[in-house]
Every structure is written in C-alpha cells, then in structure tokens.
Amino acid sequence: AQSVTQPDIHITVSEGASLELRCNYSYGATPYLFWYVQSPGQGLQLLLKYFSGDTLVQGIKGFEAEFKRSQSSFNLRKPSVHWSDAAEYFCAVGGGSQGNLIFGKGTKLSVKP
Amino acid sequence: NAGVTQTPKFQVLKTGQSMTLQCAQDMNHNSMYWYRQDPGMGLRLIYYSASEGTTDKGEVPNGYNVSRLNKREFSLRLESAAPSQTSVYFCASSWDWTETDTQYFGPGTRLTVL
Numbered sequence A: 001a002q003s004v005t006q007p008d009i010h011i012t013v014s015e016g017a018s019l020e021l022r023c024n025y026s027y028g029a030t031p032y033l034f035w036y037v038q039s040p041g042q043g044l045q046l047l048l049k050y051f052s053g054d055t056l057v058q059g060i061k062g063f064e065a066e067f068k069r070s071q072s073s074f075n076l077r078k079p080s081v082h083w084s085d086a087a088e089y090f091c092a093v094g095g096g097s098q099g100n101l102i103f104g105k106g107t108k109l110s111v112k113p
Numbered sequence B: 001n002a003g004v005t006q007t008p009k010f011q012v013l014k015t016g017q018s019m020t021l022q023c024a025q026d027m028n029h030n031s032m033y034w035y036r037q038d039p040g041m042g043l044r045l046i047y048y049s050a051s052e053g054t055t056d057k058g059e060v061p062n063g064y065n066v067s068r069l070n071k072r073e074f075s076l077r078l079e080s081a082a083p084s085q086t087s088v089y090f091c092a093s094s095w096d097w098t099e100t101d102t103q104y105f106g107p108g109t110r111l112t113v114l
Helices: none
Strands: A003-005 A010-014 A019-021 A024-026 A032-038 A044-050 A056-058 A064-068 A073-078 A087-094 A107-112 B004-007 B010-013 B019-025 B031-038 B042-049 B064-068 B074-078 B087-094 B109-113
Touching (some): A003 A087, A010 A019, A073 A087, B004 B087, B010 B019, B031 B064, B042 B074, B074 B087
Antiparallel strands (some): A087 A107, B019 B074, B064 B074, B087 B109
16 A cells, blocks of 8 residues: 655754755555645645656755655755745655545644744 | 635534535636545545546545535535544645646635534
C-alpha cells in the first residue's frame, strides 16, 4: 500500500537560513508526488508536483524539490526562508485506490526572526 | 474565479445534531473529494465523487453521507454528530479521477462537536 512519511513533525529555522523538509514515500509504480502548504487557518495550496522527467522540480514561492528514486524521497528545499513561510507542509503521493492523494502527517515550520 | 468554496467556515454542534457541509467549485472539474484533517494524522479521504452522478467511500466514511448535487456541488452530511467527528473538513476537486490530476482545496470547515 502507498504511504508517505514526513519524519520531522516540527522544524524551526532562522529567517534567511536554508530549509529542507524531508519526505519518503512507498509506492509500487512510478510515483506522482506533490507538496502542499497550509498557512494557519487556511486551506492547502499546491507548491509543486512531480510526474516524470527532470528530477528537480521548481515550484511557487521559491521552493524546489528533488525526486530521488533510489532513496524513495522527495525532499522540499528553499535557499533562504522568509518569515511568511511559517506554515505546515504536506507531502502527498497520488494514486490512492480511490483516486485520492495519500498524505504525510505534515511538518510544521516555524521561522525565527 | 473563486476556485473551491466551502460553507460554513466554522460550526459548533451538540452530540446527535445533524448538519450539511457545502462545497462548490467553478473550475468545471469532474472529480470532487471530502477529506478530514486531524492533528498528527494528515488528511484522510472520507468520500469522493469521480464524476457527476457517482459517489464512493473513502478511507473513513462511517458517520457520513454525501451528495453530488450537480457537477459543481458536493455536500457532506453528518446525520448524528459525535465528538469523534470534531475535525477540519476540506473539500477538493480535480479535473479527473487520475493520479496525475492536481487537486485543488477549499479553505476548510472547522467543526466542533460537543
């Protein structure tokens, strides 16, 4: 069965520092991978997605993610974090048995001034 | 273009009360979904509608019913609310019911059952 693991529940980084959020997936075939962001009290917004091709994917708000099949990972990165990036980040894999996304449990990002 | 809209934004119910959560999308999407979000659990699928006229159970359907009223609207009904249904409910839609289709989410309904 498909699954997504986000090992870090909560991460704190200083403003201007680099960021990497980890995501590992379990999926039998070619995975379709997504990163969503949820700001406090808001819905989920798509940051980026990977279906095939170039394994480094660019998204909105300066985020990027790299697909590594050998490590079953799809880590999210940003070179310089802004205070407005404080939010919860969800990794997801498409292809659930009901057409749904399989979500990780999320990583909450806090940004120190 | 409002995307996916949900009403109400907040709701408090007493145990045993019923209510319907409304969802509408204006993107002409074929597929719609209802998820619930609980702390430390991520999002879990309650029900989905692959296309107008069809609905199917997801991972956690017990205690819920849905109606795909038309292509735009997909409602979620709690017939007899229980405290375990305290959660944040998200509606989502996608062009089609395939693993590559991006799902777009509404702002959520925060439900508390006392």
